[in-house]
Amino acid sequence: MNKDINIMIELQKFWDNIIVSEEEIERSNKSISIWNQKVEEKKKGRVDLSSEIKNIKMTINQKEIELTEKEEKSLKLEDRRNILKTEKELQALESELKKILTQKNSLEEELIELFDKNDDMESELSVMNSELEESISRADKDIENLKNGIDRYSESIEENKKKFEELVTQLSVDVKSRFIKLIKSSNNKAIVSLEEETCEGCNFKIPFHIVMEVLKGDQVITCTNCGKFIYRKSS
Secondary structure (H helix, E strand, O other), X not given: OOHHHHHHHHHHHHHHHHXXXXXXXXXXXXXXXXXXXXXXXXXXXXXXXXXXXXXXXXXXXXXXXXXXXXXXXXXXXXXXXXXXXXXXXXXXXXXXXXXXXXHHHHHHHHHHXXXXXXXXXXHHHHHHHHHHHHHHHHHHHHHHHHXXXXXXXXXXXXXXXXXXXXXXXOOOHHHHHHHHHHHOOOOOOOEEEEEOOEEOOOOOEOOHHHHHHHHHOOOOEEOOOOOOEEEOOOO
């Protein structure tokens, strides 16, 4: 087989390894980003829930103060009942006392609801804390593995780039520039195999007389459609 073809086949293997490693690094970085995002979302959820619990406790404190004030006021009214002299004054006191007792009952019901809600949210926060700790632990382990993988892929890229750069200098001058341009194209393929009479790069059916030249393997041939170098795999 033509020397340039053999060299290009090896170069394409090195380049394929580089592309695969780069794709794996990209996937790993996306996975790391997803893990970090998940942990941050859980942290934010915990912060939001903690803030809500804090607000509920502040509301409970305020309601308890109001309830204490209502109780004190109702006791004072009860004390006044014994010193009132007229029916009119007594009716006014009873009306005010009734109003205060209604407000007091309403506050007590609100407090019961708030206590129940606070208990539920405290339980939810406890579960959330456990889930967050578990997520952080899993994330740390996975991210560490992913970073180790990135290091390995980076080493593979450097190794294959070195081999590529050393070998590409052995290509004929008229082939080298075209090969480099093709391999840095969108699909990163410069040389592809001929499958029967079809170009592996573009699925174009190669004219028979060109196929025959490819089969000989003694010269560099390009696809008449996509322009990639083509060769016939050894059986």
